[in-house]
Amino acid sequence: MDRSVAAAGLFVVFVLVGTGPLSGVDVTSASPSTVGDGKATVTDVTVDQSELTLSPGRFGTNVTYLRVPAAAVTVENVTDRPQLLYIVSIPGLDVRLVERRVVTGSGTYRLAPDDRAIPPGRADGSYDAALSVRVQSFTTDRTVAWTTVTVGGRQ
Amino acid sequence: MSDDPRGWLVAVGRWCFGDRRGLVLWLGLVCWFGLTWRVGFFIQDTYAVANTLVAMANGQLHVTELRYSLTLGSQPGLHQYGGRFYGRNYGQLALAVPLVWALEAGATVVAPRLLLSGLWAGVGLVLVTQVAEFDRFDRGRTRAVGSVLVVVLFVASVLTATDLPTDRLGLAALQLSTILAAATAGLVLYRLVARFHDRRAGLAAGAALGVATPVGFWATLPKRHTVVATLVLGVVYAFAVSRTREGDAALRARAGAYALAGYITWIHAFEALFVGIVLAAVDMLTARDRSLRALAVVGLVLLLASTPMLATNHAISGNPAQPPRVLPNVGPDAEFAPPSEDGSGGEEPAGGGATPEGGGATPAGNVTTPEPNNTTTGGTATPEATPAATETDTGGDGPSPPSLLNTVHNGVDTVSAFAGAAVVRGFAVLTQPERLWHVFVRSGTIPGVSYGINDSETIDLTVLEAMPLLGALAALPVLAERRRRAAIGPTLPTLDPRDWRPARQTDLLVVALATVLTVVYLPRLPLFSTLTVRYLHPVIALGAYAVWRVPAVRAAVSDTRWAVGSYLASLALALVVLLMGISGLELAVGEAVQYNALWNLAAATVCAVGVVGWTVSDRVSDRFLAVAVALPAGFTTGYLLLSGLVYFRYGSYAFDVVRVGAESLPAL
Incomplete structure (x- = not known):
């Protein structure tokens, strides 16, 4: 050899x-998705609410898509491995999207949930949506940002 | 055979791989499949199969430990008999048992994640030594450069390595078994095509099977389809060998075909039944030796190869003709695990421990809503095209074992009830063009298909969308017409199939297998969560053989450098347009898959035009032809790569260096 x-x-x-x-x-x-103890201080949350829309699927997908904006979350004073949760909840559509990201240091983290397909005919009106960001670990769970917005279809 | 150990090793290597090209192809495919390997569950009923593998590795058929679980209690794919729970596909799992033992033994001295990296590096180094032996390469330089490359990738994997729990090695072994099976499929196709044509075409065929067909997609998803497709190709190869040899050598190869068909019974008796019937019919039609001795040999071999299936069925239900698949499903409310005779069982399910937001077993941040029997974990739910257990009146609480007569009677009943009905209903589907269109040509959102189970995402492709290289088969009518004209020409070909050339006899077997294995599944298609029409996976592998029987496709690789260049350029083009679509158009997963599908169809059209044009006209150059054939191959490779790196998120990458690379790609 x-x-x-x-x-x-x-x-x-x-x-x-x-x-x-x-x-x-x-x-x-540790795996990037492994949550631990600890906490983090959220100093800024940026979400472009206008990007929360309902629009038709393309390329032969006969569904309506709930397009979800990404959240940019700035954190400081991180200890151990807490996680950020970005939750988009629309009860009228029976939709609850949760994007999670374990944080291990200060910085700005981008959380982008997948768009959600909704069968045709089930998203023809306007719906109230709640967007929230939480910091969570085995020792803490608190909501650090919360807002509501109306999302309507552009068929 | 030589007494020299090295000579013996070379002889075994030649028997397995044929030659160095075969070995390089096999090793290369293993490395390629490993690139996007994620240790995790993409399809839900893999949980039950993986738990059954754990049981088998512990020396038992029944499941007493839910090492892998999404939820507490039962999981789809488990069947019950006599108060015990059983899995299925035992023949597939038997191949993975030694890998479980090997990985778990290795984990006593090597960290599990690094064990996988080490195996990848080891395969890479062997690949380097073999590639270096080819005349066209400078041996010393190839070894040096290749070794450095392997070490760099290995170090990168080590530096980025994340923890992999030891109890995941059972699942990893299951995935590794299908990786090896998929690589073997490429090897078998190489040897098959090379037997009838040349090694260049064979090598291209084998490589294309791994990088430009759904075989690459399913290699790391441990479903039975990969193993069955490999065995079906093996049946065809053994048949082809039997037709090119004489005497006992021919009979041995013939027996090998029956042995492989018999083994399939241990994995999926329904599919094996049709493979066996078609093989026997074509064999009898084309065999020169129909002596009693030959029939006795192949019959005995078929029986022996079916013995593991019969023994397993007997051990489970006492009825050799009753596979576990037709036993009653375990209901969603069943209590796990039932107490066994030795008092074991009843253990708490592992995995999915309490984590915030239920995230313990939720891969990659995907959010799913568990529903009984058909939910996913960041992947896809799965239907199973199998005889429904509720349609039988056997099994359940464990009646006394039936007599031999009852066994035969039950077997005949099963065949007539399921197989016969599948054939009849399958032919009925042939009269429904719209349905066939959605199975074979264009998917999109297909009317009548229940996408709700996968969050309404249209992630299922048709046969042509999944393998646009099949566009080359558009030349078949032209070739058939030529053959018909030749048949009425001055040189009349023989009508007796026994006098046909071996390649033509093999073509007959492939056409018959593809037809039957398609027809029997048509009643279930189109269907959600088949992704690449996975029930037709063996047919797609047979289609890959058919593609390389087209003269134009072989001509496309006559200039190796141009063919490889065309493929790499096609792949680059595919990645650019697909990634630009993902980021520029902000596609959702269903849209991204359908966007990819439309590009694949466009590439299939170019391929069909190029191949038909070359076949009917001298004006189409070989170089244009090479581009036309490379285009669908490039786009399919693009689909395989993006499926592994962008479209579908689950589990953890076997090699974390790939994870780090994937993070830099546009996300959906």
Whole structure:
């Protein structure tokens, strides 16, 4: 076997065994979606409410789409692994979207829920929507921003 | 066979892979499938299958531990008999059991996430050593550059690695088994096409199966379809070998075809029944050796290959003719787990522990509303085209084992009730053009299909949208007409199938298998959550063979450099237009999939025009033809990549370096 391949193979084996249970050295980090304890201070929440719309599906999708704006959430003083929840709730459409993002440090986080398809004929009017942002962990759960908006179809 | 261990290894390698090209293809496909591998549940009934695998790895058929669970209690895909719960597809799971043991053993010395990275790196290094042996490459430089590349990717995976719980290795093993099966499908197609044509065409066919067909989509989704498609291709390959050899060698290959067909019974008896019937019919029609000895051999092999299925059925219900799939489903309110004889069971389900907002088992932030029996976890619900257990009056509380006569009677009843009805109803569907249009050509929102189960997202493609390379089959009528004219020409071809060329005999088997396996599923189609019409997955694999039997498609790869360049350019074009659509048009997932589907159909049209044009006219150049064939391949690869990186979110990437890369792509 060629030296370069052998060296690469030995390196891989060395790293694998050296970071395994026998060595006690753990190089893996928590999953990005793993929530822990802790808290965070939210200093700013930006949501373009005008982008919350109902519009027809395109490219052969015979549905109405609830288009949901992203939320930009600025946090400080983060401890451990709390998560941000961006919740869009429209009871009239029986829709409740929740986008979550675990935060591990200060900064601005973007939370963008997927648009929601609604079967044809079920979203022909105007509906009250509630948009909220929460900070949540195993030790805290509080709503830091909340607003209501009316969303109507543009058929 | 040589006594030298190295010689023995080479001999085994040649038997498995044919030659170095086959080995490189197989290794390359494994690496490719690993790129978008996510350890997680995309389809809901994978929970039951994975839990059954855990049970099998522990040496039992019945499920006593819900290692994987979305909700408390029962889960779809479990069946009950005699107070015990059983899964299904045992033949598929049996192939994954050694992988469970191997991964769990490896995890005693290597962290689970890094174990997967290490395996990927190991496969990559072997691939590098094999590629370096080709004459066109400088061996030393290829090894050096390839090794560095593998090490860089490995280090990146280590530096970004996230924790993977050890109990996820059972699921990972299940996914790894279908990855290996899908790569094997590519290998088998390579050997099949190379047998009738040349290795260049074979290699292109095998590679295309992995990167330009739904085989790549399902490789990491551990459903039975991948394994059955591989076995069906194996049946065709063994049949082809039997027709190109003489004497005992031919009989061995023939027996191999029956063995593979028999094994399918252990995975899905319904599909195996039709594969077996078609194989037997075409075999008898085309075999030169119809001696009693030959019939006895293939019959015995078929029986032996079906023995695991019969034994499993007998162990579960006492009735060898009653697969667990037709036993009563476990109701949503069933209490898990029933106490077993040894007092085990009744354990608390693992996974999905209490987390805020119920997020423990919710992958990637998707929000779903669990409903009994047909919900998803960030992926898709799944219907199953199987005989409904409620239609049988057997099973349930465990009556006494039936007599042999009853067993045969039950078997005949099952065949006539389900198989016979499927064929009759399938032919009836052939008279409904609109329905066929939505199965084979254009999807969009299909009237009558229940999309509500998947949040009303139109994520299901038709056969042509999923595999636009099939557009090349538009040349078949032209080729058939040529053959018809030749048939009335001065050189009359023989009408006796036994005297046909092996390739033509194999074509007959492929056409018969594709027809029957399509017809029997038509009564269930179109259907939600089939994504790429997955019930026709074996047919799509057979279609890949048919594509490469078209002379124009083989001519498209006659200039390797131009063909590869055309494919890479097509892939680049596909990624640009698809990603621009996602970000520029702000598409939702259903729109994105349908946007991709329309591009695929456009590429299929170009492919059809190019291939038909080349077939009927000398004015179409080979280079234009190469572009026309590469275009659908590029767009399909684009769909596979974006399905893995953008469209569908679930689980965690096997290699976190891919996750980091995916985060930089436009999101839906």
